[in-house]
Amino acid sequence: MSSEKLLEIKNLTVHFESFDATVHAVENLNLSLRHGETLGLVGETGAGKTTTVKSVMRILPEPPAKIVSGEILFDGQDLLKLPIKEMRKIRGKQISMIFQDPMTSLNPVMTVAEQIAEVIRLHEKCSKKEAHKKACDMLELVGIRPERGSDYPHQFSGGMKQRVVIAMALACNPRFLIADEPTTALDVTIQAQVLELMKKLKAQYQTAMVMITHDLGIVAEICDYVAIMYAGEIVEYGTREHIFNHTGHPYTKGLFACIPDIFTEQNELVPINGLTPDPTDLPVGCRFHPRCPYATEQCAKEHPANFEIEPGHYVACHLARSGGNDNV
Amino acid sequence: MSAIAKQSKAAGKKRSKSQETWRRFKKNTRAVVGLGIVAVLVLCAVLAPILAPYGPNEQNPRNRLQGPSAEHWFGTDELGRDILSRIIYGARISMSVGLIAICISLIGGVALGAIAGYYGGTADNIIMRCMDVLLSIPTILLNISIVAALGSGLQNVMIAIGVSSIPGYCRIVRASILSLRDQDFVEASRAAGASDFFLITRHILPNCMAPLIVQATLRIGAAILSCASMSFLGLGIVPPTAEWGSMLSTGRDFLRDAPHVCIFPGLAIMAAVFSMNLVGDGLRDALDPKLKD
Amino acid sequence: MSETLLEVKHLKKYFNTKAGLLHAVDDVSFSIAKGETLGLVGESGCGKSTIGRAILRLHEPTSGEVLLDGTDVTKLNKQELRELRRKMQIVFQDPYSSLDGRKSVFESIGEPLIIQKICKTKEEYEKRVHTLMETVGLAERLVNAYPHELDGGRRQRVGIARALALNPSFLVLDEPVSALDVSIQAQVLNLMQKLQKDMGLTYLFISHNLSVVKHISDRIAVMYLGRMVELSDCKALFANPMHPYTKALLSAVPIPRLDVRKERILLEGDVPSPVNPAPGCRFAGRCASCMEICRKEQPELREVEPGHFAACHLIEQ
Numbered sequence: 001m002s003s004e005k006l007l008e009i010k011n012l013t014v015h016f017e018s019f020d021a022t023v024h025a026v027e028n029l030n031l032s033l034r035h036g037e038t039l040g041l042v043g044e045t046g047a048g049k050t051t052t053v054k055s056v057m058r059i060l061p062e063p064p065a066k067i068v069s070g071e072i073l074f075d076g077q078d079l080l081k082l083p084i085k086e087m088r089k090i091r092g093k094q095i096s097m098i099f100q101d102p103m104t105s106l107n108p109v110m111t112v113a114e115q116i117a118e119v120i121r122l123h124e125k126c127s128k129k130e131a132h133k134k135a136c137d138m139l140e141l142v143g144i145r146p147e148r149g150s151d152y153p154h155q156f157s158g159g160m161k162q163r164v165v166i167a168m169a170l171a172c173n174p175r176f177l178i179a180d181e182p183t184t185a186l187d188v189t190i191q192a193q194v195l196e197l198m199k200k201l202k203a204q205y206q207t208a209m210v211m212i213t214h215d216l217g218i219v220a221e222i223c224d225y226v227a228i229m230y231a232g233e234i235v236e237y238g239t240r241e242h243i244f245n246h247t248g249h250p251y252t253k254g255l256f257a258c259i260p261d262i263f264t265e266q267n268e269l270v271p272i273n274g275l276t277p278d279p280t281d282l283p284v285g286c287r288f289h290p291r292c293p294y295a296t297e298q299c300a301k302e303h304p305a306n307f308e309i310e311p312g313h314y315v316a317c318h319l320a321r322s323g324g325n326d327n328v
Numbered sequence: 329m330s331a332i333a334k335q336s337k338a339a340g341k342k343r344s345k346s347q348e349t350w351r352r353f354k355k356n357t358r359a360v361v362g363l364g365i366v367a368v369l370v371l372c373a374v375l376a377p378i379l380a381p382y383g384p385n386e387q388n389p390r391n392r393l394q395g396p397s398a399e400h401w402f403g404t405d406e407l408g409r410d411i412l413s414r415i416i417y418g419a420r421i422s423m424s425v426g427l428i429a430i431c432i433s434l435i436g437g438v439a440l441g442a443i444a445g446y447y448g449g450t451a452d453n454i455i456m457r458c459m460d461v462l463l464s465i466p467t468i469l470l471n472i473s474i475v476a477a478l479g480s481g482l483q484n485v486m487i488a489i490g491v492s493s494i495p496g497y498c499r500i501v502r503a504s505i506l507s508l509r510d511q512d513f514v515e516a517s518r519a520a521g522a523s524d525f526f527l528i529t530r531h532i533l534p535n536c537m538a539p540l541i542v543q544a545t546l547r548i549g550a551a552i553l554s555c556a557s558m559s560f561l562g563l564g565i566v567p568p569t570a571e572w573g574s575m576l577s578t579g580r581d582f583l584r585d586a587p588h589v590c591i592f593p594g595l596a597i598m599a600a601v602f603s604m605n606l607v608g609d610g611l612r613d614a615l616d617p618k619l620k621d
Numbered sequence: 622m623s624e625t626l627l628e629v630k631h632l633k634k635y636f637n638t639k640a641g642l643l644h645a646v647d648d649v650s651f652s653i654a655k656g657e658t659l660g661l662v663g664e665s666g667c668g669k670s671t672i673g674r675a676i677l678r679l680h681e682p683t684s685g686e687v688l689l690d691g692t693d694v695t696k697l698n699k700q701e702l703r704e705l706r707r708k709m710q711i712v713f714q715d716p717y718s719s720l721d722g723r724k725s726v727f728e729s730i731g732e733p734l735i736i737q738k739i740c741k742t743k744e745e746y747e748k749r750v751h752t753l754m755e756t757v758g759l760a761e762r763l764v765n766a767y768p769h770e771l772d773g774g775r776r777q778r779v780g781i782a783r784a785l786a787l788n789p790s791f792l793v794l795d796e797p798v799s800a801l802d803v804s805i806q807a808q809v810l811n812l813m814q815k816l817q818k819d820m821g822l823t824y825l826f827i828s829h830n831l832s833v834v835k836h837i838s839d840r841i842a843v844m845y846l847g848r849m850v851e852l853s854d855c856k857a858l859f860a861n862p863m864h865p866y867t868k869a870l871l872s873a874v875p876i877p878r879l880d881v882r883k884e885r886i887l888l889e890g891d892v893p894s895p896v897n898p899a900p901g902c903r904f905a906g907r908c909a910s911c912m913e914i915c916r917k918e919q920p921e922l923r924e925v926e927p928g929h930f931a932a933c934h935l936i937e938q
Contacts, residue, residue, distance in 0.1 A: 044804060159891055187665055188829065191873065192872075192875075214803060257807075260833055260835060262832045262835055269811055271805075275805070276802075513719050515679050515711070520787065521736050521737055522732075615723070616723070617767040618767070
């Protein structure tokens with residue numbers, strides 16, 4: 001594994017502007033990823049996970065979205081400064097994306113092999129026949145019989161469709177893959193199949209991946225690094241072991257506490273009180289403080305900076321800085 | 329969630345639906361302007377004898393086809409009648425033709441569409457095939473046959489126009505109901521013991537209002553013109569009764585020399601359609617809580 | 622065991638489709654005691670939601686009996702059914718489509734009261750709605766709010782309040798937390814447990830999320846393709862799953878812990894179509910230990926251990 005950074009996001013701020021309000025979707029976000037690594041981006045609805053990765057792909061609808069500031073370095077090249085024509089060459093070829101809903105991410109009037117071949121022909125000079133051959137190989141790779149390539153999406157089940165989507169995303173052998181909740185729409189047993197497949201392919205091709213999910217179980221299974229997002233910010237970042245074994249941020253702790261555990265008996269869940277804040281009107285200070293059971297006066301006033309509680313494990317919390325967090 | 333904050337102002341109190349709708353309607357300037365124009369037109373219709381400077385059928389052969397002047401603001405027609413007065417009197421017939429015909433088709437279309445969409449199966453088949461038959465006959469022919477069957481006269485013309493535009497509404501309502509019928513909120517209401525009538529009137533119809541209102545307001549103009557063409561064929565209004573559509577069609581012969589004979593009735597129809605449309609759009613938005621504030 | 626509130630006997634629900642007869646629910650029997658929660662798990666298309674709806678007669682069952690307090694729901698006429706609906710209600714999965722966007726919170730919650738003509742005066746009606754809002758933890762200021770102004774958790778609370786309006790004794794909860802974020806999900810789950818304790822409610826909790834079902838249920842029934850394959854006490858099911866499908870299902874759940882590694886049983890292929898299913902065990906095509914008999918004969922649900930039922934030929938040997 002090379003230690004060189006493949007993707008580096010620096011101070012990314014994205015706003016959605018409507019005529020009467022500004023939604024602070026992503027605020028001052030820093031993130032980096034090396035070759036072959038998998039990062040889990042975890043957070044609840046509206047935390048800004050999808051906005052972050054869509055800005056990497058530059059597929060945010062602008063307007064209303066607006067990338068206010070920041071750099072997104074991919075292989076040292078700032079994607080935000082690239083002309084759109086150059087960007088198109090990168091999309092699908094270097095960076096590709098798997099969407100949440102396999103039902104809507106395939107074109108219903110084209111056969112699946114045609115759709116995969118189309119992606120290949122966009123980026124590689126080859127004849128239709130070669131592209132089709134390669135598309136069938138890709139299908140085989142994800143565990144679909146190649147002769148099913150001439151079938152239409154509606155002839156596939158949800159899990160199979162998601163395999164097709166994965167095949168399409170990997171068709172040009174990208175170095176970086178973004179998976180936006182790839183298994184949320186699938187049943188548990190099918191989800192297990194797809195996760196196994198993704199693990200296998202990841203190991204085989206050394207593709208770096210950002211996996212968006214709200215399921216900490218999936219994170220435990222597939223990710224090397226984890227970033228926890230809350231209200232447009234990364235509140236905790238570290239390796240999988242850091243996050244699961246030395247949870248630092250009260251929000252992350254809250255997330256773990258409100259998932260029913262399949263192994264132990266518990267009478268009551270400990271929910272995180274309150275609601276995610278209105279992104280047009282974020283609280284001053286730490287954004288989590290109105291819901292945080294440990295909040296102090298300082299939390300309401302001062303926005304916490306990232307604090308490295310152990311090498312490579314960053315927590316944006318005043319309590320972590322004072323070291324008192326482990327006891328609470 | 330900022331909307332919730334605004335809600336807190338009205339803490340705990342329950343406003344009535346009509347008050348709420350009116351409050352939102354008032355905020356929409358265009359809708360209020362539309363309502364103003366409609367009010368003026370209705371006023372013209374009601375107070376015609378007071379407002380009109382001349383009688384609608386007062387002929388003055390010496391003043392034929394005069395352009396607008398101080399005496400005749402809108403000029404005179406081929407028989408020297410004052411066009412302004414005729415438009416004011418015409419509002420009575422044209423507005424009522426438009427509104428009544430639309431009401432007939434709305435009631436018929438909504439009822440049939442609701443039955444077809446909600447119950448489906450045989451009822452749906454029978455109703456929709458009848459609608460297809462109606463749609464396949466050219467409107468004017470259909471109107472003539474209905475009037476021929478019922479006998480000529482304003483009332484029957486209105487019925488004919490109303491009936492011939494039923495299929496449009498029927499299709500709109502049926503399509504909306506098909507998509508709403510299986511929504512969870514309808515099921516929830518059914519689980520609470522609601523009857524079919526309750527479900528249709530309380531949940532389903534209010535949710536398909538938007539396309540209906542648009543269709544209805546747009547069709548008012550078409551209804552006025554249909555009435556004119558029926559009159560032209562001698563099946564509707566008997567001359568010399570003032571009516572916008574027939575003023576327009578008789579004025580056509582003088583279009584080259586005296587365009588005002590057509591322009592003013594045309595403007596009147598336009599004003600009616602335009603204002604109804606504004607009111608309709610405003611009403612649609614005011615009824616939709618998603619667009620509140 | 623305490624008194625039985627709901628008993629479902631040989632419930633079948635078939636749908637006519639163009640492709641053939643869709644066996645959504647095929648001969649399912651179970652019972653729920655007063656104050657108990659039965660969890661119904663299974664993957665999409667296994668018929669779990671259809672069971673919930675058939676019990677309430679939102680779908681007319683093809684055959685079978687549903688006894689609520691001894692009354693057969695399937696045989697009631699319109700008027701009697703209307704009366705009975707006071708006793709059983711449903712909470713839906715999608716808090717977005719389950720509320721009418723044109724009705725305020727007040728109207729949505731109060732609607733069942735109007736339909737059933739419960740309240741005599743306007744004051745009584747308003748008071749009842751306010752009490753319901755308080756019960757489910759909705760702030761009073763939201764009374765005039767419309768669904769689009771509320772987040773998923775609050776909408777679901779409105780849905781629950783509406784279901785409670787008629788003071789039912791039995792609730793079908795059809796994936797009530799699946800559409801919610803985890804932190805909100807925990808709030809709603811806690812609310813439902815509290816309501817059950819306070820009001821003595823009986824739940825049929827339908828979900829595909831095993832950890833949620835485990836958390837809230839006393840007993841769990843596992844469905845596969847219209848058939849019930851296993852029914853057991855919650856603890857016993859997780860400690861000792863018997864049916865191969867249950868085993869695979871349990872092993873497929875991603876666990877948010879690093880210290881627990883387990884052998885995963887990966888199932889081959891997809892859930893087959895419930896249209897004109899082949900004879901024999903429905904799971905035979907994906908089962909690792911499929912035998913000859915499995916393809917011929919449908920296994921019946923049998924009591925293997927006291928209170929632990931499973932439908933598999935392997936166990937019967």
